[in-house]
Amino acid sequence: MAGSGKAHLRDSGDVLLRVEDLVVEFPVGRTGLKVHAVSGISFDVLRGETLGVVGESGCGKSTTGKAMMMLPRPNSGSVVFEGAELTSLPPDAMRAARTRMQMIFQDPISSLNPRRKVRDIVREPLVIWKRGAEKEQLAKVDQLLEEVGIDPQRAAESQAHQFSGGQCQRISIARSLVLDPTLIICDEPVSALDVSVQAQVLNLLEDLKLKYGLTLVFIAHDLAVVKNISDRVQVMYLGKICEVAPSNSMYTSPAHHYTKLLLDSIPVPNPDVAVQQVAVQGEPPSPVLPPSGCRFNPRCAAADDRCRSEEPQLRKVADGHFVACHHPLFGGEAPVAVRSAAN
Amino acid sequence: MNSRVQATSRQTDGPLLKVTDLKTHFRTERGLVRSVDGVSFSLERGRALGIVGESGSGKTVLSRSIMGLLPGRNTERSGSVVFEGEEIIGLSLKDRRKIWGREMSMIFQDPMTSLNPVMRVGKQITEGLKIHLGMDNENARATALRLLHDVRIPEPEKRLNQYAFELSGGMRQRVMIAIALACGPTVLFADEPTTALDVTVQAQILELIGEQRRDRNMSVILVTHDLGVVAGHTDEIAVMYGGKLVEKAPTRTLFANMKMPYTEALLRSIPNIEDPSHTRLNVIAGRPPDLVNPPKGCRFSPRCEYVQPKCIAEEPPLLTAEHADHVYACWYPVGSPVYREKRAQLDKAKKSAGMSQVGAG
Numbered sequence: 001m002a003g004s005g006k007a008h009l010r011d012s013g014d015v016l017l018r019v020e021d022l023v024v025e026f027p028v029g030r031t032g033l034k035v036h037a038v039s040g041i042s043f044d045v046l047r048g049e050t051l052g053v054v055g056e057s058g059c060g061k062s063t064t065g066k067a068m069m070m071l072p073r074p075n076s077g078s079v080v081f082e083g084a085e086l087t088s089l090p091p092d093a094m095r096a097a098r099t100r101m102q103m104i105f106q107d108p109i110s111s112l113n114p115r116r117k118v119r120d121i122v123r124e125p126l127v128i129w130k131r132g133a134e135k136e137q138l139a140k141v142d143q144l145l146e147e148v149g150i151d152p153q154r155a156a157e158s159q160a161h162q163f164s165g166g167q168c169q170r171i172s173i174a175r176s177l178v179l180d181p182t183l184i185i186c187d188e189p190v191s192a193l194d195v196s197v198q199a200q201v202l203n204l205l206e207d208l209k210l211k212y213g214l215t216l217v218f219i220a221h222d223l224a225v226v227k228n229i230s231d232r233v234q235v236m237y238l239g240k241i242c243e244v245a246p247s248n249s250m251y252t253s254p255a256h257h258y259t260k261l262l263l264d265s266i267p268v269p270n271p272d273v274a275v276q277q278v279a280v281q282g283e284p285p286s287p288v289l290p291p292s293g294c295r296f297n298p299r300c301a302a303a304d305d306r307c308r309s310e311e312p313q314l315r316k317v318a319d320g321h322f323v324a325c326h327h328p329l330f331g332g333e334a335p336v337a338v339r340s341a342a343n
Numbered sequence: 344m345n346s347r348v349q350a351t352s353r354q355t356d357g358p359l360l361k362v363t364d365l366k367t368h369f370r371t372e373r374g375l376v377r378s379v380d381g382v383s384f385s386l387e388r389g390r391a392l393g394i395v396g397e398s399g400s401g402k403t404v405l406s407r408s409i410m411g412l413l414p415g416r417n418t419e420r421s422g423s424v425v426f427e428g429e430e431i432i433g434l435s436l437k438d439r440r441k442i443w444g445r446e447m448s449m450i451f452q453d454p455m456t457s458l459n460p461v462m463r464v465g466k467q468i469t470e471g472l473k474i475h476l477g478m479d480n481e482n483a484r485a486t487a488l489r490l491l492h493d494v495r496i497p498e499p500e501k502r503l504n505q506y507a508f509e510l511s512g513g514m515r516q517r518v519m520i521a522i523a524l525a526c527g528p529t530v531l532f533a534d535e536p537t538t539a540l541d542v543t544v545q546a547q548i549l550e551l552i553g554e555q556r557r558d559r560n561m562s563v564i565l566v567t568h569d570l571g572v573v574a575g576h577t578d579e580i581a582v583m584y585g586g587k588l589v590e591k592a593p594t595r596t597l598f599a600n601m602k603m604p605y606t607e608a609l610l611r612s613i614p615n616i617e618d619p620s621h622t623r624l625n626v627i628a629g630r631p632p633d634l635v636n637p638p639k640g641c642r643f644s645p646r647c648e649y650v651q652p653k654c655i656a657e658e659p660p661l662l663t664a665e666h667a668d669h670v671y672a673c674w675y676p677v678g679s680p681v682y683r684e685k686r687a688q689l690d691k692a693k694k695s696a697g698m699s700q701v702g703a704g
Binding site for chain 2: 056057164165166194195196197198199200202203206221222223224225227228229230231247248251261262263264265266267268269270271272273283
């Protein structure tokens with residue numbers, strides 16, 4: 001199996017979610033070709049941890065998030081959540097499992113039904129699962145709405161379009177919490193929001209995580225946001241994992257050339273910091289025909305013949321820090337320049 | 344390119360673009376929405392101005408209002424926009440069309456919806472060349488090819504015959520830029536040109552806009568909510584809030600010495616990549632004002648941490664800071680005694696709250 005390796009998976013600790021060799025492919029019309037959205041990735045999330053997933057559009061980060069929920073079922077691989085193998089669960093059991101894992105989406109307005117009252121939207125999961133009498137349900141809904149900063153009275157009278165984007169995202173968060181889940185998958189939850197509102201929502205997620213003992217998988221393309229909220233960060237590129245590390249060390253000492261490129265591309269809100277000349281031009285290639293070897297090799301300055309033919313496996317470069325690169329920025333067997341000269 | 348020569352000779356000594364007390368109001372069922380409420384500024388040739396603000400601050404309406412791109416019905420526009428010495432408010436559609444493309448052009452946020460999905464990319468670029476510059480087919484096609492090459496689209500010949508859906512987001516935005524640059528505009532409006540793009544592509548697109556600006560001695564108005572984007576790519580920044588311009592300064596001056604608490608709050612709410620993870624983010628409480636009933640006094644006062652009775656009672660005028668090119672609208676600007684006193688109190692409160700949080704965690 002040409003996976004990206006499993007050296008980074010943990011045996012110890014309270015593993016809530018363990019994904020192994022996850023593959024998701026979509027057919028391209030009737031051409032017989034396939035979009036290789038996620039190509040054999042493995043990762044785990046400990047209870048109470050926040051895992052950040054970053055990468056450019058098309059790297060498979062959202063597909064990974066959805067595949068964890070079996071939306072749709074992955075082509076192959078295993079997803080173990082709270083000890084249960086989700087890929088082989090019958091539909092009823094899967095529906096029950098989804099009450100324990102919830103999702104928050106990017107566009108807060110289109111993820112709420114425009115024709116229903118907001119309070120009913122938040123309550124609906126309780127109605128479907130027949131949790132408690134009406135009075136208890138409403139009490140719970142109102143308490144959650146207040147916690148996310150929405151006036152329950154207004155929520156009872158208003159529809160989603162009467163709220164701002166930030167408020168709609170707060171409503172989505174309340175809805176995701178109503179069934180007492182353990183895992184929340186946040187797919188770009190703040191990308192559509194203004195920076196000022198983004199900060200409010202991120203702080204809210206941190207507060208709720210502490211209060212309800214949640215585990216988060218936080219998918220985003222903004223590295224500063226991901227660093228802020230995550231304990232560990234996983235960088236993805238074209239359906240593969242490049243690097244996994246505790247968030248602080250990922251940012252102070254990236255080991256993968258792609259991570260370095262992402263970090264260098266962030267605009268710094270300080271005019272005295274010279275704008276970095278973008279080291280790598282171009283955009284990710286098509287996931288229909290991904291490059292052989294290391295998938296980043298066509299855009300990588302350090303790429304050599306080995307990178308074009310042999311896929312790198314994830315290996316340890318520091319405590320908790322793993323990288324899938326033949327010539328990492330640190331922790332390699334030999335410096336990059338020496339290696340390429342030897343070849 | 345006769346028109347360009349004429350345009351240049353028409354120019355008088357003043358700035359390229361001078362906006363004075365521009366107001367743009369929309370009549371709605373709820374009442375009059377004061378999206379742009381008395382904005383004045385000027386822009387020199389070849390300079391890049393950033394217009395920054397949250398959603399609903401009026402930054403997009405301002406740029407469209409200057410270009411005359413707003414629907415006529417239910418829109419009230421007053422004030423003056425002098426472009427190359429000529430008043431362009433009140434021009435007929437026919438006259439505005441002469442300005443669009445050749446003098447002013449715009450790049451929009453979403454490159455997918457701003458390109459025609461059923462027209463080949465090449466035709467969308469040559470359209471303007473033929474209409475505005477009167478080029479023939481062959482000439483227009485050659486120019487389009489050169490433009491695609493300028494915006495660094497790989498295999499430009501192939502792209503001319505492709506449709507928007509066949510291109511990636513970054514590539515589509517490059518096509519938009521090629522269309523906007525086609526007729527050699529004097530001012531390029533870029534309305535959130537990189538918001539829909541990945542960071543790596545964003546950096547490339549911003550670099551491309553800057554490079555084209557220098558090559559063509561073109562002015563750029565970069566409208567964005569991201570202070571990080573404007574910091575590295577503009578000469579001046581105007582901050583908008585609730586339809587008003589609340590601070591304007593050369594980029595370096597603004598970052599080194601911001602006066603308006605709103606500007607400061609906006610900057611402080613950006614997560615800093617240097618901070619360790621789980622650092623508590625600074626927020627701006629509340630929401631932008633309702634532009635039908637904007638707050639009396641300073642429009643930022645309901646959300647301002649440093650608010651004083653005077654702020655609620657009386658609207659601050661635009662004042663000049665130490666440098667004449669730095670203006671701000673605040674009674675108690677950053678660094679003033681009242682501000683410092685309040686800041687000390689807030690820091691103290693935050694510190695004790697932080698302590699209790701650590702204890703609880």
